[in-house]
């Protein structure tokens with residue numbers, strides 16, 4: 001793997017680390033399987049790119065993109081909490097709707113960012129090569145968000161959100177407005193995914209409606225890899241695990257793609273990821289079965 | 300004080316499976332009274348406690364706690380007034396969270412939850428002191444996940460959690476049913492101590508006639524969604540288990556029940 005390819009993989013891994021954090025919030029903290037992210041990631045990219053083309057400040061554009069993602073999360077949460085639509089279905093509805101919304105936002109299937117200033121612009125030309133600057137800037141953003149998120153999840157409010165996902169009945173008996181925490185968590189989760197989309201557009205120089213496909217599976221893969229290499233209980237380390245998982249996942253993909261012997265193409269990525277996630281979900285179950293068989297054999 | 304006036308609860312209204320679980324329950328419990336609740340399976344005991352806690356909303360009648368009409372309040376809103384311990388130790392706590400996180404969750408019951416740390420140093424110290432009172436050695440296991448505790452330990456912690464934030468009433472729904480006799484005895488003793496120390500208005504559901512008479516100041520029996528027996532004071536002091544069993548049997552249509560053990564669910 002060349003140096004550029006290595007830094008490229010780390011960069012994309014860091015961008016998707018935000019997706020992994022969002023997926024961790026919905027799937028793990030809230031126990032809410034949410035596919036909205038396939039729509040909120042490109043929504044973030046679309047909103048950010050459109051605003052940048054219109055000359056808006058890059059940080060402001062990224063923030064607005066994140067807010068747009070939060071709205072998408074609120075739509076899914078409303079469909080589920082208020083109108084009792086099954087969470088998976090509710091999130092698929094939002095995801096499909098977002099495909100149209102994203103086309104409307106950009107007015108065309110993709111927008112190129114050529115001359116526009118991005119959050120990266122001020123850091124180019126400070127002596128470091130561009131392919132190192134990009135992951136560094138994203139790293140700083142990710143570190144700040146991980147620290148804030150860990151603080152949040154350890155706060156009284158965040159603890160109540162975790163309880164909502166673990167045992168809603170108990171949480172309600174303790175006075176937790178569980179519905180409200182689902183809204184808040186889903187907004188936060190999709191806000192992070194949209195922010196990832198905004199950073200993706202700025203680091204890659206384009207936004208495209210099709211970039212969202214498979215986002216959820218990539219995010220899940222990162223979460224699962226993270227939990228495997230860093231099986232931590234403490235909140236901060238669980239979040240760091242998501243980030244590490246996302247980077248490792250991208251490095252593994254890059255390795256597989258650059259090994260000509262395997263003959264993989266970039267377009268095979270979704271298939272490979274889906275297989276990886278499926279295996280990761282099946283393995284623990286098989287291990288359980290094997291263990292209980294062994295116990296029976298002993299008896 | 301709890302005032303319940305003619306509440307009705309029905310499940311599955313308008314379906315073939317309609318179940319009229321509470322059919323006009325009236326009950327006034329003065330401040331600080333400890334009431335034990337008995338009745339056969341399906342009599343409506345859990346539904347009654349659920350109606351007090353807000354899990355089920357009464358379709359008719361009125362419920363007031365300390366003079367505040369809470370009839371239409373949902374569970375989280377009532378939580379500032381109501382503390383409870385569930386029958387199943389899994390239901391009453393978050394097994395995936397640590398003991399101290401569970402305690403922090405309970406300590407904020409009925410309060411606004413902000414962005415400050417849930418486990419600040421002073422709070423940790425307070426939790427450690429409180430859990431040491433149980434005498435179970437749990438003060439050194441605050442970082443353990445709740446799921447690692449035995450059923451009895453978990454019920455003891457759940458009881459403690461019920462007292463971490465102020466409340467007007469304590470609801471115990473067969474909270475010792477899942478425990479072995481020795482542990483049940485311990486948790487019941489703890490219950491009595493905690494109720495007395497905090498002077499809590501308490502309702503305790505039990506299937507044991509012995510416990511129903513030994514604990515608390517008043518015993519009510521529910522049958523088919525109605526209160527059919529309500530004894531306290533001297534009348535109650537004069538009752539023994541065979542008497543109560545006879546009354547119980549009469550309500551069930553004259554079946555002859557001679558042994559308390561039949562009823563321990």
Ligand SMILES: Nc1ncnc2c1ncn2[C@@H]1O[C@H](COP(=O)(O)OP(=O)(O)OP(=O)(O)O)[C@@H](O)[C@H]1O
Pocket residue numbers: 310311318319320338339340341342343344345346347564
């Ligand atoms: N959520 C529900 N949906 C439908 N029916 C219910 C529901 N909860 C309770 N019931 C019915 O209401 C009646 C009263 O149930 P409840 O759980 O209050 O009885 P209980 O006195 O607590 O009995 P047990 O001693 O078995 O715990 C029962 O017939 C029960 O089947």
Ligand SMILES: [Mg+2]
Pocket residue numbers: 344345346
């Ligand atoms: Mg019951």
